[in-house]
Amino acid sequence: MTLSTSALGGLLQRHQNDPSRLVQILREVQDANGVISPRDVTELAQALGLPRARVEGVAGFYSFLSTVPRGQYRVLFSDNITDQLQGSHALRDSLCHAFEVHLDELSRDGLVSIGATSCTGLGDQGPALLVNGRAIGRLDPGRIGVIAALIRGRTPLDRWPKELFAVTDTIHRADLLLASRLEPGEAIDAAIVRGAQGTIEEVKQSRLRGRGGAGFSTATKWEACRVTPGPERFVVCNADEGEPGTFKDRVLLRQFADLVVEGMTVCAWAVGAQKGFIYLRGEYLFLLDHLEAVLQRRREAGLLGHHLRDQETFDFDVEVHLGAGAYVCGEESALIESLEGKRGIPRNRPPYPVTHGYKQKPTVVNNVETLAAAALIARHGAAWFTAKGTATSAGTKIHSVSGDVARPGLYELPWGTTIAELLELAGAKNTQAVQVGGPSGVCLASDGFKRRFGFEDVPTAGAFMVFDSSRAMVEVAENFARFFAHESCGFCTPCRVGTTLMHRALQRIVAGHGTKRDLKELKYVAQLLKVASHCGLGTTAGNPVLDTLERFRPSYQRRIRSFDVLPSFDLDQALAPAREITGRDDPEAHFEEDAP
Amino acid sequence: MTAPAKSAKKLKVATASLAGCFGCHMSLLDIDERLFDLLELVELDRSPLTDLKHCGPCDLGLLEGGLCNAENVHVLREFRRQCKTLVAVGACAITGGLPAQRNSLDVRECLQTVYLTGPSTTHARIPNDPELPLPLDRVHPLHDVVRIDYFLPGCPPSADAFWELITALIAGRTPALGHDRLRYD
Helix, strand or coil: CCCCHHHHHHHHHHCCCCHHHHHHHHHHHHHHHCCCCHHHHHHHHHHHCCCHHHHHHHHHHCCCCCCCCCCCEEEEEECCHHHHHCCHHHHHHHHHHHHCCCCCCECCCCCEEEEEECCCCCHHHCCCEEECCEEECCCCHHHHHHHHHHHHCCCCHHHCCHHHHCCCCCEEECCCCCCCCCCCCHHHHHHHHHCHHHHHHHHHHHCCECCCCCCCEHHHHHHHHHHCCCCCCEEEEEECCCCCCCCHHHHHHHHCHHHHHHHHHHHHHHHCCCEEEEEECHHHHHHHHHHHHHHHHHHHCCCCECCHHHCCCCCEEEEEEECCCCHHHHCHHHHHHHHCCCCCCCCCCCCCCCCCCHHHCCEEEEEHHHHHHHHHHHHHCHHHHHCCECCCCECEEEEEEEECECCCEEEEEECCCEHHHHHHHHCECCEEEEEECCCCCEEEEHHHCCCEECCCCECCCCEEEEEECCCCHHHHHHHHHHHHHHHCCCCCHHHHHHHHHHHHHHHHHHCCCCEHHHHHHHHHHHHHHHHHCCCHHHHHHCHHHHHHHHHCHHHHHCCCCECCCCCCCCHHHHCHHHHHHHCCCCHHHCCCCCCC | CCCCCCCCCCEEEEEEECECCCHHHHHHHCCCCHHHHHHHHEEECCCCCCCCCCCCCEEEEEEECEEEEHHHHHHHHHHHHHEEEEEEEHHHHHHCCHHHHHHHCCHHHHHHHHHHHCCCCCCCCCCCCCCCCCEEEEEECHHHCCCCCEEECCCCCCHHHHHHHHHHHHHCCCCCCCHHHCCCC
16 A cells, blocks of 8 residues: 555645655654555655655654554554553453454454554553554453454544543642643743843752753753854754653643643743744654644744744744654654654764754753743742752652552652652552662662652652562563663664663573573673663663662572573474474474483 | 694594584685694594594584574584583574574475475475474574583684684683674675
8 A cells, every 4th residue: 555646745745845854754654554655665755855765764763653564453552561560461462362463463354463562651541552553541351352343343543432542640749840820921921021041040040950861950951052153943842751651741741731832932032942842752642632732822822923922032933743653762862863854863962952953953952841840930930949859959850650559640749759758659568669760760679768869869750660579570670671672773783782682681581591691691781781882772771680680689580490501492392383384293303301 | 823832632622514504614724724733732523524423522612503403403412512612603603694584484484485386396295204304493593502602703704713712722711803803704
């Protein structure tokens, strides 16, 4: 199947034949057609004036784009550890069984294909899946049965029961951000009164640090962008919330979209930017219409567009870009590459985006939560913000709590709160471990629960996954290793090869084929990744392995059988296909179990 | 490069090609006149050069090629049992190499195409004599099945790389290949 030339032409026209919109264009081709065919690639390359390999390279990079036909219904099960612990693999297998397909295989009638995808951001209401990009949470055998029947009946997605797609936002504890009630425009007006430099000064006084994980000073970033000479500047809201276990931005974008866009506008005023982007992860497609509506409403209210608030020099508008399933695009320079219509491969830094960002122009990239906080600081002042938190970590942090807790959902707490306090609030019992900040963060055992959230102690981007004493931590590590191996962009060898080596070793150990040598090898590779990788994905990919090896070693040792190397696969089973086709069953057609 | 001093006892060395092309063995022979030095230092056990069918206790085993069938696995295990030090030699032993290109195919379909439906088949049937080793479902590198002590990279490893490996092991030092010896074609 290929898109007709005229349909493709119309689509390209809507995007002004702009090659920097390639990811968006490919998304639409994929949506219209279920596949990006070789002819589509050729025609797009010609129309956009790009090498064919470039278009194919981009199409091949993103998980949600496909150059081979997928099912009319493409089902992708969220594969985060929290989904897995809630039984997602059994649910996935039962759906595969219902359609008699293997994982990642197209059914004979082309109706359905079933696969896995990284965390879809529904950790508080999993297990979850995406069907043709639309999220369904709270899966159980009953709902899988309903989905199977709808697919079998070839019911168009628009006619599926709305209830299936319901996503709920549960806020258990609200503080500065989640309890805020800001009228649209209030923060912008306050920023205008302070002036651009004054606004940056106020943000500096607030000691606001980036909420995406790195904790870089927001005012320093804005200032650096502001002082870089150039006619154009950009503000990017990083809504590519890909860290498994995080879902706070999902809630912020739905309940507090105005606040987030307000923060972008304040930033634009402060740094002198004319254009903003919200880079929305593809998994959050269900937020797109809402965000577009908020932006439109703000345009009509004079909060976006020309001469905002009667300021002659203040023009600013915001556009939503959809991602297409790539965790690495949460890294700011990879995100910019993706915005420019390329593969999401992190750039060499320096130069940093503040001087050479989107189209090599000065660009501020801030997390959703950072921008929301910035808007409130502009309105209420720095002192209001610094009244909460600690000396090095001002304000509050929103935690996405999932896993073995009675009350999953969002908890906004001042920095300095202990991990034990959050566990208590969420109703966690018999807690063995918490993964703070997602797989790239830190895994703590009970001796670490008295530690405090904060850049000075336990920093976090907001994920908080809880594992009780019934969980095998080696399986948690295997899940995270699978995640990193899948999400490595493939650019640098240590990460591309190392993440896969780690995953294979963990698979062997989990399956009972592991050895002590594998443990040594794991540690070696994890440390190598830390020092030799190109970007943060690789440097942090070994963290869950190193942490669990250090703190939950018995969980590994229980699965290990031997010091020496064992076959990493079932030898006798490896001869089964050949036995089947030759009809042989003689002794030579088998391996003896106990051979060394 | 000079050969290490002769020791009283010659080192026992075995070599074999599993799913390989013998290119690594040919490259070993490329040490040319150093072969004379080598034969002063080592004694060959099982090897294509001696045509011995089984391997006795050895100091060093050199294996080229990956694992594509049951016999490869048996030979590998015999080498592991008998050799104090076992070296995976060349790309196929280390990664599966060229034969592993079939790993994206179903081995049943491979056999069907080759023996039943291929254009040049006559008396079409899939051989099933118990004397023939069955192919594995996938081609594996050696370290998937046994412990490997050293990996000698290259396709093939150069003669100098072989020489460094062997002379270092005889001299009792850890072999080290500089950048100039690491080459892949």
